[in-house]
Amino acid sequence: MQQAQETSMGLKLTLAWAFVGIPLAWGVIQTLINAMKLFQ
Amino acid sequence: MSLSFLDRSHTIAKPGFSRWMVPPAALCVHLCIGQAYAFSVFNLPMTRLIGISQPAPDDWKLTELGWIFSIAIFFLGASSAVFGRWVEEGGPRKAMFTAALCWAGGFFVSAIGVYLHNLWLVYLGYGVLGGIALGIGYISPVSTLIKWFPDRPGMATGMAIMGFGGGAFIASPLSVWLMAKFSSATHIGVAETFIVLGIVYFAFMIVGSIIVRVPAPDWKPEGYTPPTVAQKLITKNDVYVYDALKTPQFWLIWWVLCLNVTAGIGVLGQASAMSQEMFPGQITPVAAAGFVGLMSLFNMGGRFFWASTSDYIGRRNTYFVFMVLGFFLYCAVPYTGSVGSVSLFVICFLVIISMYGGGFATVPAYLKDMFGTRYVGAIHGLLLTAWSAAGIFGPVLVNYIREYNVTHGVPKAQAYNTTMYIMAALLVIGFVCNFMIKAVHHRFHMKPDHEAQRAQTAVGAVSEPAGA
Numbered sequence: 001m002q003q004a005q006e007t008s009m010g011l012k013l014t015l016a017w018a019f020v021g022i023p024l025a026w027g028v029i030q031t032l033i034n035a036m037k038l039f040q
Numbered sequence: 041m042s043l044s045f046l047d048r049s050h051t052i053a054k055p056g057f058s059r060w061m062v063p064p065a066a067l068c069v070h071l072c073i074g075q076a077y078a079f080s081v082f083n084l085p086m087t088r089l090i091g092i093s094q095p096a097p098d099d100w101k102l103t104e105l106g107w108i109f110s111i112a113i114f115f116l117g118a119s120s121a122v123f124g125r126w127v128e129e130g131g132p133r134k135a136m137f138t139a140a141l142c143w144a145g146g147f148f149v150s151a152i153g154v155y156l157h158n159l160w161l162v163y164l165g166y167g168v169l170g171g172i173a174l175g176i177g178y179i180s181p182v183s184t185l186i187k188w189f190p191d192r193p194g195m196a197t198g199m200a201i202m203g204f205g206g207g208a209f210i211a212s213p214l215s216v217w218l219m220a221k222f223s224s225a226t227h228i229g230v231a232e233t234f235i236v237l238g239i240v241y242f243a244f245m246i247v248g249s250i251i252v253r254v255p256a257p258d259w260k261p262e263g264y265t266p267p268t269v270a271q272k273l274i275t276k277n278d279v280y281v282y283d284a285l286k287t288p289q290f291w292l293i294w295w296v297l298c299l300n301v302t303a304g305i306g307v308l309g310q311a312s313a314m315s316q317e318m319f320p321g322q323i324t325p326v327a328a329a330g331f332v333g334l335m336s337l338f339n340m341g342g343r344f345f346w347a348s349t350s351d352y353i354g355r356r357n358t359y360f361v362f363m364v365l366g367f368f369l370y371c372a373v374p375y376t377g378s379v380g381s382v383s384l385f386v387i388c389f390l391v392i393i394s395m396y397g398g399g400f401a402t403v404p405a406y407l408k409d410m411f412g413t414r415y416v417g418a419i420h421g422l423l424l425t426a427w428s429a430a431g432i433f434g435p436v437l438v439n440y441i442r443e444y445n446v447t448h449g450v451p452k453a454q455a456y457n458t459t460m461y462i463m464a465a466l467l468v469i470g471f472v473c474n475f476m477i478k479a480v481h482h483r484f485h486m487k488p489d490h491e492a493q494r495a496q497t498a499v500g501a502v503s504e505p506a507g508a
Binding site for chain 1: 056058060065068071203208211212327331333334336337386
């Protein structure tokens with residue numbers, strides 16, 4: 001029972017962090033691509 | 041329809057809930073409202089809504105559009121100060137839900153304003169409604185995070201406030217992409233972009249409000265033992281929100297934040313022009329745009345790095361680092377210009393801007409150390425007026441002093457030198473203010489029979505405690 005609860009919370013944690021992490025990572029990559037122009 | 045699910049009592053975590061669910065909830069809100077930093081991408085398109093390819097006589101002027109952001113920042117400071125206590129007592133879910141309604145509503149009203157070509161509706165939408173959403177949304181997760189992470193309050197709030205810095209990274213390319221999708225040869229798709237952004241941000245913020253939880257009153261992290269030995273600058277008592285205003289500590293921190301932000305915000309807004317004027321021929325407009333992007337990354341990263349560092353070296357010491365290191369870096373900027381060292385110039389500004397972001401992210405934990413956790417969100421709301429003030433001081437100092445120098449025959453490459461020395465002097469004043477901060481006098485501490493104590497007991501009685 002406790003293991004099922006822990007698995008469920010682990011899944012929720014993964015989903016929650018992916019929900020905010022993926023858009024943020026995309027934005028950071030876009031900004032880094034632009035920032036590279038400083039060194040060209 | 042009952043909205044009781046928004047109440048604080050309905051957000052108390054059940055046993056088994058992981059506190060690591062709360063930072064993403066906070067990020068859902070901060071990543072959305074951080075769009076404010078990217079609002080300038082709409083400025084040029086909104087000057088061509090009638091003329092399409094170039095501004096027509098009836099099109100809005102850039103100076104008129106500049107007021108949208110200024111009104112939003114004014115209402116950010118005002119709403120966080122006015123609604124701080126309501127946010128604290130109503131709980132994070134109610135605050136996040138309200139922020140989502142205002143933020144999306146602001147976009148929808150602005151879309152109508154753009155469609156009808158009525159600028160006052162855009163002022164009302166993005167400026168007033170959006171500004172209120174910024175204020176409520178910004179402070180909504182702060183005290184909740186501090187309560188969930190008593191062992192690492194700096195890191196926890198740093199993570200959320202990092203999201204505010206990172207929101208622009210998502211909003212800027214997304215807005216440009218959406219405008220391109222909705223634009224045609226006879227139409228600029230600003231209104232449609234506002235509507236899509238309003239829907240997307242509403243959905244995102246609502247997810248945050250659903251997953252956020254507050255800990256039960258007696259909860260503490262597993263294996264965490266609160267320090268038994270009293271620490272000089274970390275109180276175990278709480279100070280009531282309006283009593284905090286009567287303490288010298290509040291106003292000293294207000295000035296520390298204001299001066300740190302003034303120094304940073306002035307150069308942040310002018311970084312592109314400044315780099316090109318100080319290094320003519322060496323930094324092109326394209327490279328300057330890259331420099332601004334890099335500064336935004338350090339602004340965001342600094343929020344997490346410095347706030348997390350403050351958990352180890354202390355808040356007061358972190359601000360001492362900002363003031364001392366900032367002083368030397370601002371003094372070094374004119375030297376980098378005189379020797380023509382672009383790399384040194386870039387390094388100086390990247391560190392400066394990381395400390396600008398760090399100042400924002402470390403201050404909630406500083407307030408928690410001084411005034412306790414009970415009203416830290418509301419006190420933080422009041423403190424954000426320092427941001428509004430710095431938003432005026434910083435750009436004015438940089439722009440007017442540069443203008444004065446240029447009209448008095450100073451070469452453009454050296455026109456910023458005086459400003460840099462003034463910024464360094466501001467940090468000396470900030471150092472003195474920070475030095476004067478001592479523990480809050482016990483007469484300001486809340487008494488055990490205070491209303492907050494009663495409120496907390498009432499909340500605890502209606503819900504099952506978590507993590508016991």
